Amino acid sequence: MPAPRSKWCRTGPVAFVFAALATGAGRATAQVPRAPDLGGHTVSLGQPKLWHWQVGLGAGALNAGSGSSGAVRTEIGTYHSVVNPIASFAEIGAEGYSGMRGADPDGGLRGILRIPYMGMGVGADYNFRDGRVDFLHTIYTPVRRGGLFGRGTLLRFDWYPFRSGWTLGVSLPLLDQLAGRDRPLRDHVVVAADLPLPAPHRSRDLALTAALDTVRVSAEWVRRLVVPFTDHDARTAALAEGRTAHALTELRTHLAVRSAEAEVRFYHAAVEHAFAIATGSEVAASALAQRAREVILEEILVPYDRLLGRKKHNDTIDDLAVAARGRFARWLATGAVVGSDSGIERSMTVFEALTGMLEVERRTASREWDDARLSWLPLQYGLLPEQYDEQEELESLVARVTGGRFHDGNQLAYVANLQFHAELLKMIGETRDYQVLWIHDFPAITAGRLDWASAAVVHRYLETLTARVEAYDVTLRLPSFFILLDQHYYEERHSRLLMNILEDPLSAKVRPPGATDQQVALMVDDIRRLREAVHRSRALMAEAREYGGDWLHNRIKVHVNITNRADASFYAGGLVSTMFGYPDDVMRDHRKVAFRDVREDQPDSGRAILTGTGVGQQYLGPGWDDRSLMARGAVLADLKTAAREALLSQGLRISDIPAPLLAEIPAPEVGGEDGNGRAALFSNGTGYLSKPVDVAKAVLYSMMPPGSVFKIPDSLWNSSFFAGLLTGAALRGCHVLIIAPALANAPSNGFPQMGRANELFARLLLVRQLLATPIAASGGELRTGLYALPLDEHGFASRAGRWADQVDTSAFLRALLPFVPDVEPVVRHFAADSARWQPPPDSAGVPLRPRLHQKVQFMATAPLWHAITASTTWPRFMEAYLQYRRATYDTTLRYEEIKGYSDSLEAIAVHIAEEARGVTGAASFAILGSQNMGYRSMFMDGEIGMLFTGPQSLPPLVDLVFMAGTVTWVDDRATLDRLLPPPSELERRFARLMKDGL
């Protein structure tokens, strides 16, 4: 049986033709791909090659002894990265060249060491004609994204410093059709087109000018109070905190006059007053102000805020403002609200002034945050508080600003991380048509041994393929399996060893290092069984006879797609290309999700699991405190769309998208009962693509009404921007609980991440200290907690006991959680009853200290919070939760046993949710996904998040209630510095430099 070749490889040998670049060869063709069961091949990205070939053409001047002569050379070479290619740190290569020097032929060989990040290298060049070895210095750059001429072509300058010679030319990756195509060509979004601005409207009315000045001042305070900036820098940490303290003192002074919520109302009253002066009519002013809010929201705030997290060019809202002014002017001119031309002109003066103020606030925000990616115009400019205080209003707002959509009638189940592994295995086995595992980590080797959890997943793939092949002669159906895996951890964790087996099980050799004899025997047996099944299948053999051996290999495999590959032709963000830019290679796809059989025309057919974990044994057990969300329903169509877009962004053409991932005509949606199972899926593209997860969070953090409760834990809590929005929420009367891991409990605990977390939490302590009075006056609360859990000496009983002890002495928790007196005896009894449980060891046989990796957040309005926390069902809810959590400590439990616990938890959640049915203003949201609360997740990495509401958002609440009782709430700097030590000044500066990449 011949070895398989990917589609990319098949076209490789003739790929290099310089003329083809000019003629655009390789463009997408319009042919309709054949389906796999009709002989078609399923296209995948495959795995990156270990050796990268390139060819080049150059010309220059070379010293030939008696003088300098012109030279022309063609080159061919191959390179291999000696470390993780994504690090762009070092690669070795060999090249051969031939050509002409003067009138004579010339040729030679080179050995080169390159530093891809720097775009340069050094080497030894042996020239056949001269019979000598010369030192070579080479510099290369793509000049523009995707390559000088596209296709990853690089401009290359070779310099021989000791013989005064040089060549300048271009080089082209060979046998790599993804080069120059696997990232977006644009590294930015253009905010405004270059349009001529119309003549301004002017008014000499002093009263109107004064009124607009009042609006202007209020507009600034609205921005400062909605998203207060606290990430000041200075020469030392103390000086920087002094600046933050100064800014907070200014806020406090202002808040003594007018609260955050009152400022928003004052702003709108001032706008209405300005229109009243302009028109001389209070009635007209009210209608004008309302229309102005609508137009500003629709034409300026929504489109601009949708760009949060994206690098911007032409960053101004002038263009958006012109569109808004045109729309407002049209409405004015054709309506009857303002009768006179002078009234219209003066009304336009007010409207223009409003849009001008927004531009000033945008510019100020961009300068203040030192980053246009963090410019956020408060939606409060376009909405009255009563327009965003109910579930439907908030959902509508999230959907408008993100461009996403909520779907009804989904079934969602919130589960602990141990269950992810079991559910993934189950999903693979139950796949009917196709299944996608979109993950950032699938390790082959953990602690020097074959990762047993990954091996189990490989086993399940092979076992399922075998079963389907054995049934093929009857069913004539084979499922397609896809893996999308980011190259960074693929390299770090030696995933190639397993991907080689999955990608070609009919030819692969099984030699995983670190595997036990039993593991090797199982894999060999799996493969033997699969190959025998293939040979026994009369239908497959008949088809292979017609379609060829390649087809058979393409049909019986897992389609491996290694994404975000090292590509020297994508740099951005710097002053002079590679020297001061950074490569796109540093950006990763951090999305973690598995789904199967999602079809738009059959919304109930698909299943998905969103998770914060990867595949692998390190993510199992209580040591890794993480959660997943199982989903079913129409919302999954958006997941399929995201997967398709991810493959397109990685260089696949639309005609190459595998058939199961193509969109079908959607079936009409069936609404859930009272919005039950309502969910929206948001997906941040990797790199410079859109960031709707950021936007959805920003909308909710900034718009949830006073009295709302936020519980926001995360393993990498570094985003001062999100912290600013949550500070703003506390100022308008919300209860905000922010939780991050202590140093000893952090999954990623490098000094830059931990240093930034300490700095952020220190600023939040300052906020609590300096803004205590206004926060208390608004009824709000801002608490910061550190997940500083010791080893669970008696398994989950230890943690339950800790909860009971801490809640017993915490006044703020007892006030926030009124059900505590009823629940506490249940927890104490459970702790005593569970004391016999012992902690499970990790793979090295050592019990693990818990590590916080949860990326689940919960938000509820005050009416909903009061309704559900008054429920008498909480003791039963907590008991079910405790039983479930204890089960997650026991790796020997069967799947059905664990699932039974989570099912009962959901049933009780539905019962508790009944308490809020019909309550005015009741709203809740939970979001679960892959995103960290850091700038890397906001700006760079691909992320995914499911935002869901209704009863199904409550199981995360009980989880967070339990976590709130076990973490250490930080009230003073000494506690913070003890659990999360501050960085040295040098480390602090370095961490700030690196903050976008942490």
Next chain:
Amino acid sequence: MTARWRVTLLLAVLPGLAAPAQAQLGEVQVGVIGSQGLGQGGRRAPGLVVGLAGARLVYIGVRGTRDGETRTDAATSTVVTDHATLLALDLAAIIPAGPLEVMPGVSLGALRHDQHTAQGATTNDVRSTNFLVAPSLSAELHAGSVGLIPEVQYQFSGRPDLAYPVRRVGWLVSLRVVFVWEVGRVRT
């Protein structure tokens, strides 16, 4: 207003212009430098410096100094006037150490020698330019927007091709007085 007053006023206003940025990472430094060579024949050299302390972790700057000396050669009674103009790129790492910032670094540049000789009515002008490398260690101390940066360097330089030899190898101490502007990130 005389030129002296204008300069005095400018110097008084400059620190006030240094408005702190918000989330800034670096600072621009502009100021003066005075150097003194140690050992025999050490000369004083005033000059100007401008630089950028990126992220307050790395300093990249330019310095220009000029010194001069007149002597009489005892053997020939020739009056020799030497001027040396230094233009160098300063590179240094910035390491915070308490109230100070310690900066190990190096200056790379060119040293141009202009030698004018006069013996009676006969004069002669010779120019020679040499590469200069000077490892350095400096410390930065701040008072508001003014920075004081004492520095010690060891200069290595080629032997200039002059009629009357000049030796420019050896220890040098200097003091920079700079005004500091905080700046945001430079990006495209």
